[in-house]
Amino acid sequence: MAFLQGTRRPKAIRGTRKRGIALHVSLILGVLLSAFPFYWAVIMSTHTSSEIFSYPPKLLPGTHFLENVRSLFDNIDFFGSMFNSVLVAGSVTFLVLFFDSLAAFVFAKFQFPGKNVLFALLMVIFMVPAQLAAIPQFVIMAKLGWIGSMTALIVPAAANAFGIFWMRQYMKSAIHDELLDASRIDGANFLRQYWHVALPVVRPGLAFLGIFTFMGQWNDYAWPLIALTNPNNVTLQVALSQLNGTHGTTDYGMVMTGALLALVPLLIVFAVGAKQIIGDLGKGAIR
Amino acid sequence: MATALDKPPAAVDSSSASSRPKNGFRKYWHLYAAISPFYLLFLCFGLIPVGFSFYLSLHRWDGLGSMEWAGLSQYKYLLSDTDFWNSIGNTLIIWALATFPMIFLAMITAVMLNSAVRFKNVYRFAYFLPNVTSVVAIAIVFGSVFSTNFGLVNALLQAVGIDQIAWLNTPWGIKIAIATLMTWQWTGYNAIIFLAGLQTIPSEVYEAARMDGAGPVQTFFRITLPMMRPVLLFVLIISTVTGLQSFSEPQVLLQNTSNDSTFAGGPGHSGQTMVLYFFQQTFDNNDFGYGAAVAWGIFLVVIIFSIVNWRLVQRRGED
Numbered sequence: 001m002a003f004l005q006g007t008r009r010p011k012a013i014r015g016t017r018k019r020g021i022a023l024h025v026s027l028i029l030g031v032l033l034s035a036f037p038f039y040w041a042v043i044m045s046t047h048t049s050s051e052i053f054s055y056p057p058k059l060l061p062g063t064h065f066l067e068n069v070r071s072l073f074d075n076i077d078f079f080g081s082m083f084n085s086v087l088v089a090g091s092v093t094f095l096v097l098f099f100d101s102l103a104a105f106v107f108a109k110f111q112f113p114g115k116n117v118l119f120a121l122l123m124v125i126f127m128v129p130a131q132l133a134a135i136p137q138f139v140i141m142a143k144l145g146w147i148g149s150m151t152a153l154i155v156p157a158a159a160n161a162f163g164i165f166w167m168r169q170y171m172k173s174a175i176h177d178e179l180l181d182a183s184r185i186d187g188a189n190f191l192r193q194y195w196h197v198a199l200p201v202v203r204p205g206l207a208f209l210g211i212f213t214f215m216g217q218w219n220d221y222a223w224p225l226i227a228l229t230n231p232n233n234v235t236l237q238v239a240l241s242q243l244n245g246t247h248g249t250t251d252y253g254m255v256m257t258g259a260l261l262a263l264v265p266l267l268i269v270f271a272v273g274a275k276q277i278i279g280d281l282g283k284g285a286i287r
Numbered sequence: 288m289a290t291a292l293d294k295p296p297a298a299v300d301s302s303s304a305s306s307r308p309k310n311g312f313r314k315y316w317h318l319y320a321a322i323s324p325f326y327l328l329f330l331c332f333g334l335i336p337v338g339f340s341f342y343l344s345l346h347r348w349d350g351l352g353s354m355e356w357a358g359l360s361q362y363k364y365l366l367s368d369t370d371f372w373n374s375i376g377n378t379l380i381i382w383a384l385a386t387f388p389m390i391f392l393a394m395i396t397a398v399m400l401n402s403a404v405r406f407k408n409v410y411r412f413a414y415f416l417p418n419v420t421s422v423v424a425i426a427i428v429f430g431s432v433f434s435t436n437f438g439l440v441n442a443l444l445q446a447v448g449i450d451q452i453a454w455l456n457t458p459w460g461i462k463i464a465i466a467t468l469m470t471w472q473w474t475g476y477n478a479i480i481f482l483a484g485l486q487t488i489p490s491e492v493y494e495a496a497r498m499d500g501a502g503p504v505q506t507f508f509r510i511t512l513p514m515m516r517p518v519l520l521f522v523l524i525i526s527t528v529t530g531l532q533s534f535s536e537p538q539v540l541l542q543n544t545s546n547d548s549t550f551a552g553g554p555g556h557s558g559q560t561m562v563l564y565f566f567q568q569t570f571d572n573n574d575f576g577y578g579a580a581v582a583w584g585i586f587l588v589v590i591i592f593s594i595v596n597w598r599l600v601q602r603r604g605e606d
Binding site for chain 2: 158
């Protein structure tokens, strides 16, 4: 672990280079381990079940991908489920960005009676585990007639403690008080300050929170599994799980094709926002 | 998250800087309105449900009929419920099997990333990838990797002459498969958090250590690790809170390996975590009252365990 130090002495150049190679070899090994399940999913989604069950295992892509895609579409309403997932993740992301940033702006830049108590409450809420509220939530939503519909997923997720807390941290340093004072002297009211002064400055923060929220909602599983009681009207994750549960041992090629296709939209979102996500994640932890 | 590290607010109070607060609500109503959506949602889907779930735990209720007062009897039953204790054991074992390798690997990866000058961003992207994938999709993939008959792990074992292991059919096989999945998904995520922590350690500190003749191992244990304690604590607490509430990984991996329930956690319930047990009691057995008691039991276990972890890491810092 001599590579901990940033400086190098001329004498040690040779050793350093060797260590550099060893370093990159181990890092690449880690990358391969990270990537392997994706590769394995590709392999399996391109083979028939009988090929998958044969020994030795296939290590190169096969030729039955389209066949698997066709039987996937025959077995589940793939695009209907995907539409539901996009609807839920999209609406929640939009609502979270608006409500969380508005509340965060207040907590970051204004003083008012009860502020500290309300903010402390926010932190406590952050710690309450989901299953503690799950049963009554289910009962309340059944009373409201939301069970079985996407409303049951969207409404309770429309604002969250993590987003408010995180945006507050971001806004505290990103929005300068002189800027707010100047806008106030120019006669801007609270909403104008939020919309024209705060939001433009914290756009990178919004991007992080937006991508983070979208991915979280897209991948959410436990609550949708319970709340979406109509098996024909579910999100993609629940549809995939149904596929695995009922066809698990029969058609692995098809199940794997579903898993793979469900990852594609997410990988696109991640590829677009990776820099933001990875950069800001670290900042949040050490701030 | 790290409130203790929070800098004191330098903010100038921009709304009341000119005048003294007089009539509180009239003056500040727009601020209360701006934060109200979250608190309203929390009231409807957080506070009231949590209170109601405590009320429920004192009753017998199947979700449809009338509630029946049960007092503390369901909590008493919970204490002697061997299935619940089994699920606590499973959860803790899986948590330990996943968390310690994960923190160890993440720390090594972060130290390596911190010193690798080239391709750092490519590496970070690749290491973070497992974390953005859905647990459902990845549990399906891992289910096939650990399959008894055609799984890759068994094929490898067979290639070196070891007998097949029925991974998803034996108590330890199940736990190892779940823990491997978790380790795979969270190592890169934690490595990137550790990396952010490493980057805050000023290079002069290392410089000084080198001047004093400290070797690389000594530097790591005497400087890097102590300075990383807050980040380590953060990662440990987050891993504890999320790891002790694992649900999706065992549910998807084991949903069709057992006949009695999709929440059974495999043969012999050996992969049934606490939250899986909660789901089984509540939504399969329709025992809403007992389910609520189980939920409070889980809450207690998570809190106790988080405090223990926190104290352990803190105390070592004082030595």
